[in-house]
Amino acid sequence: MLRFILTRVSLVIPTFLGVTFLTFLLIRLVPGDPIEVRVGERGIPPERLLELRHELGLDRPLWQQFLDYIAGVLQGDLGVSLVTRNSVLSEFLTLFPATLELAALAMLFATVVGLPAGIVAAVRRGSVFDHGVMGVSLTGYSMPIFWWGLLLILFFSVGLGWTPVSGRLDLLYYVEPVTGFMLVDTLMAGEYGAFWSALHHLVLPMIVLGTVPLAVVARMTRSAMLEVLGEDYIRTAKAKGLAGKRVIGLHALRNALIPVVTVIGLQVGTLLGGAILTETIFSWPGVGKWLIESINRRDYPALQGGVLLIATTVMAVNLLVDVLYGVLNPRIRHSR
Amino acid sequence: MTIDVQDTLPAASPPVSQPPHPLVEFWYHFRQNKGAMAGLAVILLIAVVALFADVVAPHDPNIQYRDAILVPPVWQEGGRWAFLLGTDDIGRDMLSRLIFGARLSMMIGLIVVTLSLAVGLALGMIAGFFGGVTDALVMRFMDILLSLPSLLLAVVVAAILGPGLVNAMLAVSIVVIPHYARLTRAAVMAEANKDYVVASRVAGAGPLRLMLVVILPNCVAPLIVQATLGFSTAILDAAALGFLGLGAQPPTPEWGTMLASSLQFLQRAPWVVTWPGVAILVTVLAFNLLGDGLRDALDPKLKR
Numbered sequence: 175m176l177r178f179i180l181t182r183v184s185l186v187i188p189t190f191l192g193v194t195f196l197t198f199l200l201i202r203l204v205p206g207d208p209i210e211v212r213v214g215e216r217g218i219p220p221e222r223l224l225e226l227r228h229e230l231g232l233d234r235p236l237w238q239q240f241l242d243y244i245a246g247v248l249q250g251d252l253g254v255s256l257v258t259r260n261s262v263l264s265e266f267l268t269l270f271p272a273t274l275e276l277a278a279l280a281m282l283f284a285t286v287v288g289l290p291a292g293i294v295a296a297v298r299r300g301s302v303f304d305h306g307v308m309g310v311s312l313t314g315y316s317m318p319i320f321w322w323g324l325l326l327i328l329f330f331s332v333g334l335g336w337t338p339v340s341g342r343l344d345l346l347y348y349v350e351p352v353t354g355f356m357l358v359d360t361l362m363a364g365e366y367g368a369f370w371s372a373l374h375h376l377v378l379p380m381i382v383l384g385t386v387p388l389a390v391v392a393r394m395t396r397s398a399m400l401e402v403l404g405e406d407y408i409r410t411a412k413a414k415g416l417a418g419k420r421v422i423g424l425h426a427l428r429n430a431l432i433p434v435v436t437v438i439g440l441q442v443g444t445l446l447g448g449a450i451l452t453e454t455i456f457s458w459p460g461v462g463k464w465l466i467e468s469i470n471r472r473d474y475p476a477l478q479g480g481v482l483l484i485a486t487t488v489m490a491v492n493l494l495v496d497v498l499y500g501v502l503n504p505r506i507r508h509s510r
Numbered sequence: 511m512t513i514d515v516q517d518t519l520p521a522a523s524p525p526v527s528q529p530p531h532p533l534v535e536f537w538y539h540f541r542q543n544k545g546a547m548a549g550l551a552v553i554l555l556i557a558v559v560a561l562f563a564d565v566v567a568p569h570d571p572n573i574q575y576r577d578a579i580l581v582p583p584v585w586q587e588g589g590r591w592a593f594l595l596g597t598d599d600i601g602r603d604m605l606s607r608l609i610f611g612a613r614l615s616m617m618i619g620l621i622v623v624t625l626s627l628a629v630g631l632a633l634g635m636i637a638g639f640f641g642g643v644t645d646a647l648v649m650r651f652m653d654i655l656l657s658l659p660s661l662l663l664a665v666v667v668a669a670i671l672g673p674g675l676v677n678a679m680l681a682v683s684i685v686v687i688p689h690y691a692r693l694t695r696a697a698v699m700a701e702a703n704k705d706y707v708v709a710s711r712v713a714g715a716g717p718l719r720l721m722l723v724v725i726l727p728n729c730v731a732p733l734i735v736q737a738t739l740g741f742s743t744a745i746l747d748a749a750a751l752g753f754l755g756l757g758a759q760p761p762t763p764e765w766g767t768m769l770a771s772s773l774q775f776l777q778r779a780p781w782v783v784t785w786p787g788v789a790i791l792v793t794v795l796a797f798n799l800l801g802d803g804l805r806d807a808l809d810p811k812l813k814r
Contacts, residue, residue: 189653193654193658196654200666200670203670316795318753318787318790321769324769325784327776328780332777443658446662447659447660447661450661450665469669477669492657
């Protein structure tokens with residue numbers, strides 16, 4: 175078991191180094207000298223420029239710079255934002271809980287709706303419900319989510335006035351961030367009005383971000399269930415006289431869940447990518463919106479660090495899913 | 511119903527010993543998928559409109575009618591027959607802009623798919639055919655690209671290259687290369703040790719001939735499916751980049767860019783935001799339907 179986990183972890187290391195190298199190159203591929211970009215149009219005397227280049231190590235060979243960068247990354251030093259002068263890591267960590275809260279709820283939404291829909295569609299294969307679920311999920315899968323968000327705002331926020339247009343919390347409330355998760359923080363502070371407000375702010379972004387994963391989960395659940403329902407042991411279970419619900423709920427679902435759980439794990443990338451669009455539309459103060467703002471402000475260290483941290487998160491989650499999959503399914507673990 | 515079809519099929523087909531041509535067989539299976547046929551019809555329609563945009567569009571997409579600013583669609587109060595789907599904030603005809611946008615989106619899809627397919631195919635073939643260190647190097651690099659969320663990678667590439675339609679297309683192409691590379695590699699590896707390949711090798715075929723003439727034709731099916739689905743990804747991602755201001759720049763009538771530049775009129779004139787989105791959704795959905803249909807028709811495991 176330990177051996178299996180260690181092999182999987184060791185496979186990720188070259189990928190991590192590669193991503194680090196890519197993000198390292200990023201700042202050098204951008205047209206313009208980093209220092210000239212930093213000083214902007216004010217200009218800088220040439221001798222001071224050379225001095226700064228030396229101080230920042232930019233006059234050294236590329237591979238030495240890369241080693242320095244890696245050493246910094248491993249110590250949590252991702253550089254300093256050009257705009258705010260704060261450490262990129264601390265900025266990211268301040269904003270990340272907002273993205274995480276949104277992404278977690280979106281995934282919850284996708285699972286809670288998509289899983290039952292997929293199961294029922296598979297059990298009633300060929301029915302109107304089945305066709306409906308498949309049609310809706312293909313539409314959801316094809317949805318330009320930035321437009322979907324605007325439509326929902328137009329209908330629910332502008333038209334019906336049910337939900338706020340942007341942000342995480344009404345200006346009326348202030349809650350000291352403890353965990354960074356608004357729903358948790360408001361509850362801990364005992365501010366139920368604020369909790370209610372935070373929940374209202376979350377609903378639309380959650381639906382928008384959860385739409386594509388919802389489509390994927392529903393489709394995957396349906397096809398996994400269909401495959402399992404055709405297996406011999408299901409026929410046996412039915413032949414034994416077990417009730418239909420028991421066969422579906424216990425025998426079929428358990429086995430169909432394995433690929434579904436994997437797919438849910440693999441949606442993390444989709445969620446963090448989609449967060450860029452969702453957060454931009456809803457002015458959600460998370461890392462997605464921050465990245466786009468960094469690009470617009472030419473804050474390349476922030477962009478560099480943010481990309482590396484998001485990629486690391488995706489890799490970590492995929493690794494976790496991979497390992498869990500092996501732990502739960504001995505056939506995978508011993509396949510080599 | 512499906513059982514009926516199967517039962518009547520042998521009786522209906524002429525009693526010949528020869529199996530039908532693969533294309534005939536493919537068309538027979540494909541035709542039964544209503545969704546895929548609808549998708550194909552919509553794509554053909556959009557393609558024709560895009561091709562003849564100059565003739566079909568009622569107005570020049572960039573002409574600003576100063577007396578017709580934010581005119582609603584014709585069925586709403588204040589709508590005018592001259593502007594069927596209304597006009598935008600500086601008096602340009604929405605329908606004409608959408609039609610020229612279709613041309614851009616189809617072009618984006620075509621260029622992105624061609625570029626990424628060519629590079630991905632080459633990389634995948636090399637990796638699958640030669641194996642060993644080459645394979646490991648190529649595939650590790652693909653893993654690195656895959657570890658970044660695709661939109662994030664596209665955003666980063668577009669940020670490096672600078673905003674613009676061409677750069678956005680490049681960005682989206684780079685992002686999807688790993689999918690083609692992986693698919694090709696898997697198909698090549700499955701084929702490479704089969705008897706017919708070994709026979710050609712023994713007969714003296716060189717690596718290029720083996721790869722391109724012997725193996726490639728037998729790996730096409732999954733690539734066709736992926737390329738079709740690739741159109742929808744390309745159109746969707748390019749529109750997203752346009753929406754974020756990193757793709758085509760105004761006044762280009764690209765659908766995502768149109769959406770972004772009329773955002774502040776969302777409340778006053780919802781149609782300026784609604785139509786570009788509908789256009790994106792319908793086009794992407796059509797390609798996804800077609801791709802699903804192609805997969806079902808081309809995959810021998812699913813054939814009835």
